[in-house]
Amino acid sequence: MPAELERRLLQGQLHLAIGYFSGNQAALDYQPLFRERQVLFCAARHGLFRRPQISLEDLQQADRVQHPYRFVQAREPFQSAPSSAQTEQLDGALAFILSGRHIGYLPEHIAAPWLACGRLRALQADELGFAVQFHLASHRGQYPSDAQRAFNEDVLRAFATADR
Incomplete structure (x- = not known):
């Protein structure tokens, strides 16, 4: 989870971390890499x-998979009340959605193969x-060590063309 990565950076257990973070930790530097589009989905059995x-x-009436990342939820344009499923991992969210009992947000690239074979449907992707x-x-x-500095530069260079 993003909060766990931030905690481990603050405690010196990690040198670098990649993720979507709250950006609230004053002791951490955050360098943008790329943006990932999230879309609300349901499965063929829903x-x-x-x-x-x-x-x-x-x-609003559909049972939804909840993610415990509060700072992400605040950005989500859709918040449904009922939720009987919670997961910290994308694989878990995908499994809950594919079960046909829940709707939920997934990154477009994760959902793409399931969309292609007709197992998922995007729900109001433009609006939500x-x-x-x-x-x-x-x-x-x-x-940072020389190796860490070089790695940091390589990562930033690799993502320089990505939508930041």
Whole structure:
């Protein structure tokens, strides 16, 4: 989880971390790498899958997979009340959604193969989709080794062409 990565950076257990972070830790530097688009999905077994029109009220009543990243949830344009599933991992969210009992957010690239074979449907992607910024995080107070500095530069260079 992002909070765990930040904690480990602050405690000196990690030198660098890549993730989508709260950005709240003053002792950490956050360098933008890329943005990842999140879209709300349901599976072929879900009652909404075959409906031609889906209202916001329909979505509000659907059981949704919750993610414990509060700073991500604050950016989500859709918040449903009912939730009987919570996961910290994308694989868990995908499994809950594919079960047909839940709707939930997934990164587009994770959902792509399931969309292609007709197992997932995007729900109001234009209105309810959002982007998450990924960063390379490091501790401000730790002097990086030459190897860490070189790695940091390579990572930033590799993502220089990505949508930041």
